[in-house]
Amino acid sequence: MKTRTIVSLSVLILLGVFLIMSILPLSNVLRPFGDPENSDMDDYIISNAQNDTGANNAVTSVVFDYRGFDTLGEATVLFTAVAGVILILRRYAHE
Amino acid sequence: MNDTSKIIKTISAIMFPFVTIYGLYVIMHGHLTPGGGFQGGAIVASGCALLVVAFGSEAIAKKVKESDLSILESVGALGFISLAFIGIATTFFYNVLAGRSGSLFGTIPPFGSNPGYLNSGGLLPLMNFAVGTKVIAGLFAIVLILAIATRKKGGRT
Numbered sequence: 524m525k526t527r528t529i530v531s532l533s534v535l536i537l538l539g540v541f542l543i544m545s546i547l548p549l550s551n552v553l554r555p556f557g558d559p560e561n562s563d564m565d566d567y568i569i570s571n572a573q574n575d576t577g578a579n580n581a582v583t584s585v586v587f588d589y590r591g592f593d594t595l596g597e598a599t600v601l602f603t604a605v606a607g608v609i610l611i612l613r614r615y616a617h618e
Numbered sequence: 619m620n621d622t623s624k625i626i627k628t629i630s631a632i633m634f635p636f637v638t639i640y641g642l643y644v645i646m647h648g649h650l651t652p653g654g655g656f657q658g659g660a661i662v663a664s665g666c667a668l669l670v671v672a673f674g675s676e677a678i679a680k681k682v683k684e685s686d687l688s689i690l691e692s693v694g695a696l697g698f699i700s701l702a703f704i705g706i707a708t709t710f711f712y713n714v715l716a717g718r719s720g721s722l723f724g725t726i727p728p729f730g731s732n733p734g735y736l737n738s739g740g741l742l743p744l745m746n747f748a749v750g751t752k753v754i755a756g757l758f759a760i761v762l763i764l765a766i767a768t769r770k771k772g773g774r775t
Contacts, residue, residue, distance in 0.1 A: 573726070573728075573729055574717075574726060574729070575713070575716065576649075576713050576739065576740055577649075577713075577716040577717055577723070577724070577725060577726045577727065577738040577739050577740050577742075578649035578650070578716075578738060578739040578740070579649065579650045579727055579735075579738070580648065580649050580650055580651065580652065582652070582654075583648050583654050583739075583746070584649070584742065586654065587654075587711075587741075587742050587745045587746070588740075591702060591711030592710070592711070594745075595698070595699070595702065597656070598695055598698055598749060598752060601752065601753065601756050602692075602695055602756065604756070604760065605756040605759055605760055608759075608760050608763055608764065609684065609688060609759065612763050612764065613763070615766070615767035615768075616679075616684070616766040616767050
């Protein structure tokens with residue numbers, strides 16, 4: 524029991540050290556937060572979303588207008604979840 | 619069977635209207651402030667889940683049938699899709715109401731940060747209402763039917 528704890532802890536620490544060491548050389552390559560390489564889409568949405576959709580919340584205008592299909596898929600996922608839960612558990616609910 | 623204490627029942631009954639009003643506010647201002655149909659619907663549904671936990675699933679199931687909730691959810695989904703089909707002359711999900719002066723939700727806000735105008739956004743507020751209805755009914759149906767199905771005979775609900 525105790526050796527097992529020591530082994531798993533050391534494996535965890537080794538894994539963490541490995542991950543940190545493998546991230547460190549990337550810090551010169553990765554761009555800083557908030558400064559992406561391709562920002563054409565962001566700039567278009569930030570400068571045009573209020574005029575295109577009339578909504579102040581640019582996130583809502585992306586979710587419901589520019590990328591409406593994605594929201595349709597999300598709604599379908601929720602619908603499928605509700606349908607599945609009701610389909611499986613209805614017989615227990617009416618006992 | 620329900621054996622939650624009187625404190626839990628009273629506090630839940632007091633909290634429920636405020637939670638519901640806050641969720642409806644998040645849905646209604648979805649095109650102005652952070653939030654929207656999904657988030658506000660989740661808030662309202664968590665208020666309903668509070669009632670289920672406090673008063674027991676049997677007491678709630680006497681008032682609300684999950685078939686009605688299922689119908690309400692389908693109405694929300696159909697409303698969302700039909701709102702998307704309104705602009706089919708241009709593209710799917712085209713915002714026909716936006717920028718049409720005089721129409722419902724037709725105001726265009728000035729560019730930049732501003733306090734926000736409720737009468738703006740075109741089809742987005744209506745879609746938020748439809749998705750909010752759908753999420754409220756769907757999550758409440760899931761919570762209610764799970765609570766009913768997992769109760770034990772003679773035990774705590």
